[in-house]
Amino acid sequence: MRDLIAILTLELAAVISLLLAWAARRRTKVPGAIPFAATMGGVAAWTLGVAFGMANHSRLGAAIGTDVSFVGVATVPAAWLAFALEYTGRGRWLSRRTLPWLVAPPVLAVLLVITNPVHSLMYRDVGSGLARHQVRGPGFWGLAAFCYLCSFLALVLLVERAVRSGPLYRRQAALILVSALVPWVANAFYLFVLDPAKHLDPTPFTFTVTGSLCAWGLFRYGLLDILPVARAAVIEHMTDALVVWNEQGRVVDLNPAATRLFRLAAAQTIGLPLEEAFAPWPALLGHLRAATPQPEVTLAVTDPARHFDLQFFGVTDKQGNPVARVAVLRDITEQKLASLERQTLIQELQTALANVNTLSELLPICAGCKKIRDDRGYWNQVETYLQQRSRFRFSHGLCPECARKYFPGTEPSEEP
DSSP states (O other): OOHHHHHHHHHHHHHHHHHHHHHHTTTSSSSTHHHHHHHHHHHHHHHHHHHHHOOSSSHHHHHHHHHHHHHHHHHHHHHHHHHHHHHTTTTSSSSSHHHHHHHHHHHHHHHHHHHHHOOOOSSEEEEGGGGEEEEEEHHEEEEEHHHHHHHHHHHHHEEEEEEHHHHHHHHHHHHHHHHHHHHHHHHHHHHHTOOTTTTTTOHHHHHHHHHHHHHHHHHSOTTTOOOOOOGGGGOOTTSEEEEETTTSSEEEOOOHHHHHHTTTOOHHHSSSSSHHTTTTTTHHHHHHHHTOOEEEEEEEEESOOOEEHHHHEEEEEESSSSEEEEEEOOOHHHHHHHHHHHHHHHHHHHHHHHHHHHHHHHHOOOTTTTEEEEHHHHHOOOHHHHHHHOOOOOOOOOHHHHHHHSTTTTTOOOOO
16 A cells, blocks of 8 residues: 555655646746756656656566666756756856756766676665665766755755745746755755654655646746746846746836836736736827837826837847846926927917018008007007017116107106
């Protein structure tokens, strides 16, 4: 009964891992998808190999199961480190010069496992059934050192990503960390604490938990869809609002300016389709879908509405494949208002100039009272006529002749 439960648990872990590998393989354009698929494939080989060895009590069956499981043991750490490098934006480190150092140890370990009956450098079988275990050789400990080194480096990279990322990426990285730590903590406990002659290695059984967590992250947080591919291009403290979405049309990132502008919570918005996240602004949604730059977009994000200059940029991976788009909204409301004020002033100046031009024409003026006749036939005082058609304002006084005429006996000053 114990054998049956253990085998079913291992098979469940293998099925989950294979499904995750298949889901990742379909997202080849997403950074980290291929190494993640290789990791899950290695987990499947590890768990299936252990299950096969437990189900076959013959020496040949146990040897085949051990060989298959060691293929997974050798593959998982190297693939996981490659995933961590690409996930954290360091995929360029996986060059032709560095890849052999990452691939050679697993290949050598597999070769040692296949030829183990000749030299027993990897292990020697002891016991049978659930009590079956291997006495470890120097090749095993060399592989273990490589595995733990890869796991430690991946751990450092993922912790650094979690510390520097926003809320959603922090949850992603935390989920990945837990998924990776569960099996390796169990393995370390088995290797250095438990007696292999009395206890079964719990490591492959923990992959059921790891696979379940990864599956949850895949569908809840878009683990393979919402990678921080554009985080390096997003400046946290810039005043322009930035919206980033991937090729599947899901929001990948928002900078603080965008969250303030649209009154959105980044943790709840990231991962949503554009149609859902920006449903209250259909005009903006249409421009985002078209990804066509607009010199002026009016959005009712406040009362009154504000005006924005909308620009778009593409984000590609190291192979040049498009992986995301970035929209930049620059608030030009103040410039728009200033432009309107300038236009109003220009219009007023043009009107004043037209009035001046009107004044430069022949004026019908009375020879006696000096009144001017307007276009409607009314006679107006000179100052009234000019004030209506220009910005002139008048103050009244008396010239010396009029002063002597109307106020005889006075001596007004001749000074201007």
